[in-house]
Amino acid sequence: MRAVKIERFGDPDGMVMADVADPSPGPGEVVVATEAVGVGGVDAVIRRGTLAGFGFETGMVPGSEVAGVVTAVGAGVDTAWVGRSVWAFTGRDGGYAERAVAGLDDITELPAGLSAVDAVTVGSSATVAHFALAHAHFVPGESVLVRGAAGSIGISVVELASRGGASTVAVTTSSPERGERLRELGATHVLDRSGDGDAAAPERYDVIIDIVGGPATGEFVDRLAANGRMVVVGAVAGMPPADVAGRLLASFQQSRSFATFSLDTIPVPARNAARADLLARAAKGDLHAVVHDRLPLDQAAEAHRQMDLGTVFGRIVLEA
Numbered sequence: 001m002r003a004v005k006i007e008r009f010g011d012p013d014g015m016v017m018a019d020v021a022d023p024s025p026g027p028g029e030v031v032v033a034t035e036a037v038g039v040g041g042v043d044a045v046i047r048r049g050t051l052a053g054f055g056f057e058t059g060m061v062p063g064s065e066v067a068g069v070v071t072a073v074g075a076g077v078d079t080a081w082v083g084r085s086v087w088a089f090t091g092r093d094g095g096y097a098e099r100a101v102a103g104l105d106d107i108t109e110l111p112a113g114l115s116a117v118d119a120v121t122v123g124s125s126a127t128v129a130h131f132a133l134a135h136a137h138f139v140p141g142e143s144v145l146v147r148g149a150a151g152s153i154g155i156s157v158v159e160l161a162s163r164g165g166a167s168t169v170a171v172t173t174s175s176p177e178r179g180e181r182l183r184e185l186g187a188t189h190v191l192d193r194s195g196d197g198d199a200a201a202p203e204r205y206d207v208i209i210d211i212v213g214g215p216a217t218g219e220f221v222d223r224l225a226a227n228g229r230m231v232v233v234g235a236v237a238g239m240p241p242a243d244v245a246g247r248l249l250a251s252f253q254q255s256r257s258f259a260t261f262s263l264d265t266i267p268v269p270a271r272n273a274a275r276a277d278l279l280a281r282a283a284k285g286d287l288h289a290v291v292h293d294r295l296p297l298d299q300a301a302e303a304h305r306q307m308d309l310g311t312v313f314g315r316i317v318l319e320a
């Protein structure tokens, strides 16, 4: 089968199409004939070689989120899965390929009416967004700030907070055009990356969901209202600095909270039930799959160039 390999870490041109052996399913696994492959921010981090010390080696096939049809099952898996359309998480690698392997715990059957392209756009991001808001103990009527809202996770947070009855959904983004698109998805106030730019926006928020992290994280801790909760779900600008703890302590009497959130901590049954529900909502049009571009699998390098340029709004999808 054809797959994209990282021949050398660094720029996108280090990724090449190659013929590789067809995968076979181990016990508890399925093989998915991929129709759509989500290009995630973490794929670009892996391609650059940033995680080379963590077991990611050249020759690997990147990608972890696919959708397509189950073509084979391993020992212990009901053969009724064969022929079904599923969303699948393939783990650390293996997604940028015509066929990919996933464990039974990591697949969700697609609801009627949801395309494979839309499934890989919301399957992971909406699930992360759902549990991040729950981790922040968000309740209707509260004000929410989404930092780094123009990516697939941020867009899902905006939609879920808006549909969930937030009094305000402010977003940070890098341009008025991106801000306008976020307003169409439910944002009420558009801020620049520093959190400024709209005099009518609240000064403080009950909930901040942060996909950006990096050096400015502490400045957003200062934007929390009394009893406010900030949850960091991504670190596209780097890990938050240590001064975050100092800022929390300096505002002791505000009873603020700061937390990280990883989907890895959610029990599998709860995670998969939420994903099935969110995919069903996407099929009904209650959540939007914002697809920035669809490219053939052999243009994975071009997809990564667009990621590196920072022009992507939502998600790029590769089609096998």
Ligand SMILES: NC(=O)c1ccc[n+]([C@@H]2O[C@H](COP(=O)([O-])OP(=O)(O)OC[C@H]3O[C@@H](n4cnc5c(N)ncnc54)[C@H](OP(=O)(O)O)[C@@H]3O)[C@@H](O)[C@H]2O)c1
Binding pocket: 040, 041, 042, 124, 128, 147, 148, 149, 150, 151, 152, 153, 154, 172, 173, 174, 175, 178, 193, 211, 212, 214, 232, 233, 234, 235, 236, 237, 261, 262, 263, 264, 310, 312, 313, 314
């Ligand atoms: N917690 C979990 O369980 C979980 C699961 C999956 C992924 N993740 C993490 O989530 C992140 C990827 O999420 P995503 O795909 O939604 O994000 P993304 O699209 O990579 O980035 C989100 C937005 O952040 C803004 N941004 C980028 N660099 C920035 C910078 N230096 N300073 C300020 N803003 C910046 C950009 O929007 P503008 O240009 O409009 O500002 C971008 O569209 C990764 O860190 C990944 O590891 C977490």
